[in-house]
Amino acid sequence: MKKQSIVLGVAPTKRSFLSMEEAKRQKDKFMAVIRSIHPDVVTIVDIDDICENGILYETAKIPAVVDKFKAAKIDALFTPHCDFGEEQCAAGVAAAMKVPTLMWGARDERPNTDESRGRDTQCGMFACTKVMKRFGVQYSYIWNCETESEDFKNGFDRFIRVVSVVKTVKNLRIAKFGARPVPFMSVMANEADLATRFGITTIPISPNAIAARADKIVEEKDPRYEEYLADIKSRMDTSAMMEQQVARAAAVKLAVQDLMVENNCGAAAMECWSATSILGVPICMTLGEMADEGMPISCETDINGAVTLAMLHAVTLGKESEFLADLTIRHPQNDNAELLWHCGPFPYSLKDPASKARLVGGQERFELKKGDITLCRFDDIDGKYYLFGGEGRAVDGPETNGTYVWFEADNWKRWEEKLMFGPYIHHVGGIYGNYKPVLREAARYLGMIFDDADEQGVYSL
Template structure:
């Protein structure tokens, strides 16, 4: 896989002044939280304030400029406002507004009042209510974890989910999509508005003509360098290529090498390819496994020049720090017997690493993969828009076994397919979806909170 995504989490412990409550108790709360933060899974780097303010705990508004500068200098991707007692909403709101990154709000569940004096030592939850109101007044979106102890599983899971949310937002707001060729004429459904993507979301599309693609792929084929040979051998090791032939396989490998280099050179997160019929006319092959291999390598790729589809795949892979591939599928037909199951299919572009253990992978004579995907929990998404309004469809399902078909495929089962079907027909969506193994719907829904003009459309 391509280098995974790392999130820098700036942790800002907050206390209500030096004398409102005990500093010692605030430090105890801070230590417990940081002890749990050390257990977080995923590519997360913790940035604390220990080197810039006393005890690493923010206690007064005069510290705000120092905290802002430190977090910005460290280029944090998200901020965690850790209430060590009631907290100080001015620090929470002003720092959150200035840094402008996803913001997490949490404070530990308080101990019981002293049995003899009745004194409470922190009133943390009370302060969370104050901070959340002021964040709304400042126009700062936020995520919160319910009031719990620092060693509760809900705290660890909440921080992990928030960091994955921050990864989706980070990638979305710096996204560049390589577009090779044009949409097939018959696919009016994959039209997109390039200017809107740039103005609304900062998503840049890097166009590359099919003629340029053809010339450079042919040059790579002619040179037959080590990368090409290694890639051909890798493909042969993964799947039966006997029906395809070495000359055609060399073209597929050259396409992969070229697109990977172009994506790196142009800082692109994803790619949309005019897979037919131009490539078949020019090269005599279909680039189905170009799409599959690139996605498997951490370069999310979409068929049929579907730029919105490529955007969706990049978001999905970011939810898992780009550590596993997605797959790009058609919603194709209903299961012949199961009313709540649907075929996820495409000609042959699914990553081979996702195949079922009992499926024997092969390339057909045109370069299309032939295998069934494994079973398990999956998340399905589609970024799309119409008339200037954009939303992200989000749903969770199970990949199941079902009737065999050609190409790459799996069947998915949902709770109520009729609701899904109506959503796709009436919403601004098409038959293309991006899919990833695992449950990431909550993360994608929360990410939309931090992306202006993108509505979460969860089923």
């Protein structure tokens, strides 16, 4: 699975006449913390070679800092305040870069005294954010807290994930495998507007291209083919299928993977069941397997569903798999639980260890694991884009076929009303973990309306 890569510019600031020694002490503390958070994902670009002790307080240094950050092609900017700071410096760099910007400063230990002056960090940040607003800078904020606190660590972690989502959406290429199934008007999307508004590009690829590539993989005895076929059989019970069907499913998955890589696509939307006659086998297993490759694919040519999956994948910094589910039925006994189901495209990595994986007719069959789950749905109506999001948990429920998980919310009635009255369909994306704050903040940067599942919308009768 391909992990995300984030380049972060860090430009600490201090007030010119306040203590440099104290400012450096603060800088050394927070730099040690942020360098320890996702070092495999985040590349930090500092200004140690430009400013004294790597702290910006002279306006004359702004152009050099901006030039370095532009040369490094930073994805985001962090402007920590070592004390009151210089708002013209912090805002000047942020306004020039036009990337997601993080504001924060450490909590002062004490107030001013007659003998010595403190840092007045919070005071300076109030001033700085006003200037940021005037300069049109869109920024995030971690509330005034100690450097060593969990609030700071969690806030920085969330900001990196927000940047990952924003970067992913603005560079997203979606492989569109076929047309939407005729009955599914609900999955229609405005591809031209997605390109104009977000920079999302769709790349049409015929299901016939998948079939032809699968034939080639088999005919040319691609060395990956036999290895992957053996891998499938080692993980799933394939006894309900003929050998040639299992083999075809393996070849189709490799074909889809190759076509996505060749077209530089990070996600896809698949015609699926209506293209089975072309592909020679249901595509369901491929969708689940591709999620575990870091290239999620939505069912039924759901373009907005593909965007949803790409956002969820980015939330985890490319380290975990996501799934696209139908909202199907309410739990027979639990009024706050809903069955998240699809005919067999969920990623194997999310399988409950106690659930036996089977492959039946090219479709996977197993239950997902227990744990906290974040659900969301990107969708649009009348030129407005929405991101519905909320958190819940996987719970016990009746066994069924396909791939599934029973999802419990705090108040399913409120969720159901939101989904019914909003511009959404029967598809939602799911990821394990609690990521609603990240999605909410990413939606703000992307100009989407965040539709919070925890807030009451239009009531049902």
